[in-house]
Structure formats: structure tokens, C-alpha cells
Amino acid sequence: MSPNERRAWLKLARTETVGPVAFAHLIDRFGDAEAALAALPDLARNAGRSVIPPSDAAIDRELAAGETLGARLLCSGELTFPPLLAAVDPPPPVLWARGNAELLVRPTVAIVGARVASASAQGFARGMAAELGAAGLVIVSGLARGIDKSAHEGALRTGTVAVLGGGVDDIYPAENTALYGQIVESGCVVSENEPGRKAVARDFPRRNRIISGLSRAVVVVEAEIRSGSLITARLAAEQGREVLAVPGSPLDPRARGANDLIRQGAALCEGADDVLRALEGLSGLREPEHPYRGAPSDPDEALRERIYALLSPTPAPIDEIVRACAAPASLVFAALVELSIAGRCELAPGGMASRI
Structure with missing residues (x-):
């Protein structure tokens, strides 16, 4: 990654409502962190809220603090990221190593x-x-x-x-x-x-x-x-x-x-x-298949609200939400990511979603 790409990767990772699940989806959907950051305001607005990524000054402070410690910033999109951890679905977007x-x-x-x-x-x-x-x-x-x-x-x-x-x-x-x-x-x-x-x-x-x-x-x-x-x-x-x-x-x-x-x-x-x-006796580990990647288009407001109505504070499998919606899995997941970015739902590793 270039220095600008790494800064964007860190900035997206540090956005308050973007957890590892949403982060992985945004990178898959938009191709890189800079494009995902540019799309964030519209995605959050679609789901009824606003979202503000951290400032450039905050990112500068974090990078300077890591440099002072002699620590390295490892991004999950880089070859230097630990390969076993990169295979976790989803991996943590960034890792500091000292x-x-x-x-x-x-x-x-x-x-x-x-x-x-x-x-x-x-x-x-x-x-x-x-x-x-x-x-x-x-x-x-x-x-x-x-x-x-x-x-x-x-x-x-x-x-x-x-x-x-x-x-x-x-x-x-x-x-x-x-x-x-x-x-x-x-x-x-x-x-x-x-x-x-x-x-x-x-x-x-x-x-x-x-x-x-x-x-x-x-x-x-x-x-x-x-x-x-x-x-x-x-x-x-x-x-x-x-x-x-x-x-x-x-x-x-x-x-x-x-x-x-x-x-x-x-x-x-x-x-x-x-x-x-x-x-x-342990077979080789590989990255698990993710059925929700690559949303073909943006979910509409009616689908987002229908999905939100299906959520409760008790985490439910996303597969069950897909079945209840009778909509394409990629669209359902894209809508859940938008709701997550807007702070209206929580996405957990393991394919679970709940209402906040």
C-alpha cells in the first residue's frame, strides 16, 4: 500500500461504527479504503443517521504514537499481515506490532x-x-x-x-x-x-x-x-x-x-x-467463503427498513434474516452494513446481527 492508502485504511478502521465485518464488506464493495470513506456519508444517510470518520489530525497522532514506540502498523490488505489472522473471517483491519x-x-x-x-x-x-x-x-x-x-x-x-x-x-x-x-x-x-x-x-x-x-x-x-x-x-x-x-x-x-x-x-x-x-494432523487453513460479498447494487429504503424490523436485541443468524426477507443475500448484507454504519444494528463475526 502507498502511504495515502495506509492512512485511509487506518481512518476507515477507526471510524466508530465501522467494525471488522462492515470494514471487510466496504473494501469488497468499493475496492479500497479511500473509495469506501468517500461513500460512507451517503451509506449512513441512507440508513437514517450520519457518521464522521476520525480527523486527519487524529490519524497523525496515532501514527506518531506508534512511531515513538517503535511499533509497526500492519494492515490486513498487505502481505506483511499475519497469514493465519488474515484468513479469519473477518480479520481485524489493522494490527500494531511492537x-x-x-x-x-x-x-x-x-x-x-x-x-x-x-x-x-x-x-x-x-x-x-x-x-x-x-x-x-x-x-x-x-x-x-x-x-x-x-x-x-x-x-x-x-x-x-x-x-x-x-x-x-x-x-x-x-x-x-x-x-x-x-x-x-x-x-x-x-x-x-x-x-x-x-x-x-x-x-x-x-x-x-x-x-x-x-x-x-x-x-x-x-x-x-x-x-x-x-x-x-x-x-x-x-x-x-x-x-x-x-x-x-x-x-x-x-x-x-x-x-x-x-x-x-x-x-x-x-x-x-x-x-x-x-x-x-491439522489440514491447511484457508480463507472461508463469504456468501455476502460483492453486492450488485444498493439496497433500497424499503428493504433496509424491512430488515431492520426483523432485528431484535438478541443476535440472529444473517442467513435467517435472508430467508425471512426473501431477498438476495448480498443485498441483505449490504443493507445490514448500512444499518451498522448508521449505528442502528451490530454485526458480529460468525454471521450474526442484532438491533442496537
Whole structure:
């Protein structure tokens, strides 16, 4: 991309109502970010609202902040973007990377688990990360307490990637500041958010989606039944990744989540050899087919309002909305994108839509 194209890509990605789903559709529909930005006002107006992209000054500030940190901006339309993450439907439009970004194109495995983990589980995660690293794999995790921290520590010498919920400089928890510095020095820290941003609760499911998206397999080591690690495992399964879980004692509530994953079909993991065997049997990942791309024309107001009337606060599959409308799938999706840009509906990865 040229510098102007990269700025437009970032500006479109930072437009408040343009999420990853809408972003991917706009690029498919208009060909590039500059054309999509030019079309935004009309698309939002069609759906009954206005939308204002961030100012050039705001984009300049973000680019300058990244440069000050020595971070690289990776755009999903570029060859430098991590290939596994680019195959996620849809990928995050942009990624900031601080450290050795070359690790993002090497074979990767995620190790995640409980923040308040047992000493034995932390030791297991640290040792397995070291063994997998010695076998040539890069370890991905989320820089949280417990299992995440242990996995990063085990892979410091061979390569590890930390995915953050806030900006690429948002160290959370603060007790991992020294570890963060070591990862920047010898590994890589990534985030889809702008430098300087502090993480909020809604950022962590998106972070988990990047952890699984960067990885060919996800290993869960200790997780309670409502753990965020189980969200990562579910996302990994949806993305076609291998999911493994380390069994634990039924007397320890921290093992219930991992044990339940095994009950649901996750591969049992007792060590690095199980992960390596799972990777040997994993077929090549490819970009999933997207039935809604390439809208042939603009949806009319009557169709948009008919679709909006079908939405509710409870997310519904877009395929069901298409069936209820009896309209071409590409037109229905184009109308949903316009409603999303106007702030009237929310599009979620996995083909779901809901009314706001």
C-alpha cells in the first residue's frame, strides 16, 4: 500500500461504527479504503443517521504514537499481515506490532488458562511452552496473570507473542511490566487498538479472537467453567483451529472448564507431544467463503427498513434474516452494513446481527 492508502485504511478502521465485518464488506464493495470513506456519508444517510470518520489530525497522532514506540502498523490488505489472522473471517483491519513482527508468520500455538492458576498448572504451562518453542513453535498468549504469564516465560528464549486488550503499550496487569519489556526485546507484542488506549471489558473478547486467529492450535491449561479462556477455545473451533485441553482434578473448580472442553470433543493434552501430534494432523487453513460479498447494487429504503424490523436485541443468524426477507443475500448484507454504519444494528463475526 502507498502511504495515502495506509492512512485511509487506518481512518476507515477507526471510524466508530465501522467494525471488522462492515470494514471487510466496504473494501469488497468499493475496492479500497479511500473509495469506501468517500461513500460512507451517503451509506449512513441512507440508513437514517450520519457518521464522521476520525480527523486527519487524529490519524497523525496515532501514527506518531506508534512511531515513538517503535511499533509497526500492519494492515490486513498487505502481505506483511499475519497469514493465519488474515484468513479469519473477518480479520481485524489493522494490527500494531511492537518487537519482532517476523514471529507472526512462523508456526504458532496459543497457551491460555486461569489467571488464579495452581502452581502445578503454571509449571506445566511454562515447561510445555519451552518444549514447544524448542520444537520451532512460537507461543501466543494474552499477558494475563497465571497461565498466560507462565507460557510467555517458558517461551522467552524461543519466541513468544503477547496479544493485548488495550493499546500495544497498555501493560495489564502492571505486575507484568518486566515481562512485557522482555517480550518487546525478544518477542512481539500486538494489539488492534491504537497506542495509548487503556483496555475496557469489551476489548478482551476481541483480544481472545486475535489470540486464536494467530494460532494453529489453542491449548487450555486450567480454566473455570466461565473463564475467558473458554471463549478463546470456542473462537478457535469456529476458526478451524485445533483445540486441546489439559485434564485436571474434578475436585478443583479451576479444572472444570478444561475438563468440559474434553467432554465436548477437545483433544486431551498431557504434554508437548500431544500438541505436536495434533498439528501434524491439522489440514491447511484457508480463507472461508463469504456468501455476502460483492453486492450488485444498493439496497433500497424499503428493504433496509424491512430488515431492520426483523432485528431484535438478541443476535440472529444473517442467513435467517435472508430467508425471512426473501431477498438476495448480498443485498441483505449490504443493507445490514448500512444499518451498522448508521449505528442502528451490530454485526458480529460468525454471521450474526442484532438491533442496537
